[in-house]
Amino acid sequence: MRYPSPLQPGSTVAVTAFSSGVPSACHERLDIVIQGLRDQGFKVLEGQCLRENHAHVSAPAAVRTKELMDFLLDDRVDAIFPPWGGELAMEILPRIDWDLLRHAKPKWLVGFSDISTLSATLTATCGWASLHAANLMQLHPAEQDPLTSAVFSVLSLPEGESVALEQSACHEQIPSNYAADPNALLALCQPTQWQLLSSGQLKGAVQFSGRLIGGCLDTLGLLSNTPYLDLKYLKSQYPADGLILFLENSELSPTAMARMLWTMKLNGVFEQVNGILIGRDGSSKKHEKSLSHVAVLEQVLADLPVPVVYDTDIGHVAPNMPLVNGAFAEVSFQDGQGCIRQTFR
Template identity: 50%
Template sequence: MHYPAPLISGSTIAVTAFSSGVATPLHPRLDLVLSDLALRGFKVLEGHCLREDKLHVSAPVERRVDELMRFLLDDQVDAIMAPWGGEIAMDLLPLLDWQALQPARPKWLMGFSDISTVLSAFSSKLGWATCHCTNLMQLSLAQTDALTADTFTHLQTSTGGTFTQRSAPFYELGYSNYAQDSEAVFNLAEPSRWQVLNDKAHHTGPVSFQGRLIGGCLDTHMLMFGSEYFDPQALLERHPDDKLIFYFENAEQSPTAYYRALQSLKLRGAFDHAAGILIGRNAVTDNAGKAFDGDTAVKMALGDLSVPVITGVDVSHVAPNMVLINGALAEVSRDDEQWTLVQHLR
């Protein structure tokens, strides 16, 4: 993998909304998190495709591609962040100049949701390590839970280095309304628990597995699997001695669509070289507790796998989120009820 340089004080972060932009009522929140980036010691480069949102995007696709390419090819830029996700970042992928990007210095691409669509493309096509993490609009300095507060700390890790995260004790049920309260923080009040789905694969007690991380929002990744933009096989070819750890989270799919998405990946051989699978908290709760809900979808689709499938993981539209580096060699382990994720940038 090609790991970008560590983010340190003085590093430049470019901000552009290559998926959904930020409408006017949310500009106070955007201004707050941009200011907080500067307070963290970063130089902030604000793009033009950012402060509007029409038809799910910040600007026409040509403008979004041009701005993203400009930042990607600028050696003064160390990281690129979008304010948050969206719906159709997929429209950028065939328009990016991948040949021009081949010799470019890798930058940290950061975020989750629809941002993960772009993260996987860069990891698959260029071998860049990319960062699935809390989105910029949630990364205020006032957010002090360990997973969120340490996001940039982990990105100070040098190539060859290691960082460790532990499962969060609580999660947020619902979403903050930044239009009403631009200074809102997470309400982490619900007890969080990672669980082993398939006990026949691993009995209760210590659990441990290792592999290269790859994944993102299931809503887009189940559609991209098998294309050049989400190609786990490319990661295996770069690291033939390792297996893969997939991570997925459901953003908007109904329980039956959720089931079909996971079953489709399984039928297409996605998990043939998996060491384990991490499933984030389900963001769709309308059917919770019904006969066919999100938990049922995961059990029916993945319950027969022989590798550990862990549910309730801190990777989701339901905060908080771990920092997961696509391509990093990860170790997942459980001792009693405490889960630990160690990532090696090598």
């Protein structure tokens, strides 16, 4: 695994939106978080694909791809922080020169949601470690949440070092509205409780390890077993470690989520992993009460011979535990408490 250089004061951070751009109503928030990067001593390069949003994207696919590739190949750049995710990052995948990136110096790509469409594939196809974590728009300079603040601690970690992160105490119930309040901080008021999806072999407490890979189920479920996210191949690169797959649902209804997980199961995706982490469900829409998202997990995943831990700090219900795609991780879950130790090896 190729780890980008540790981020430190003086490092250069590029900000570009290769999925959804930032409309004018949220520009004040964007200015605040960009200034927060500068206040930490980072040099900031602001891309052209950023401050507009039309038809769900910041710019046409060819334009977004070129700007992203320019930053990924520019060795003055140490990290890329998109403002947030979106819906259509997938359309730039075939436009990217993956062979060129395999031979380039790795840079950090940071964020979640549609950002993981690129970050997970970058790890799987090019062997670059990437960071699934809070998006830039959540990184307000005054934010005190430990997991959100840990983003920069993880990015500054040298290769060979480890970091252990524990589950949050509380999580969000209602997401922030940056147009209404540009200085909004995370409102963490709901008690967090990771859950173990019990099977005949697994009850109460589990420990498992492997290389992390994952992100947003809405897109990664569609990419699984394609050349962009071939977990069988990735596992073959680390046969002694194996893989841990982490997933989080953004917008899928229970039935759509069931179909996605069944597709992955029938394609043998879950046969490649030592364990699965599922984030809190992020779908804000009200769905039929006859089937819940938890019921879907029970119906599709409970018979797997590997641990499945759900309602974890991953995804669209903040806070996000920073997880490094490609890092070796040791997951422990006991007495209702979860911890993940990640090692850059």
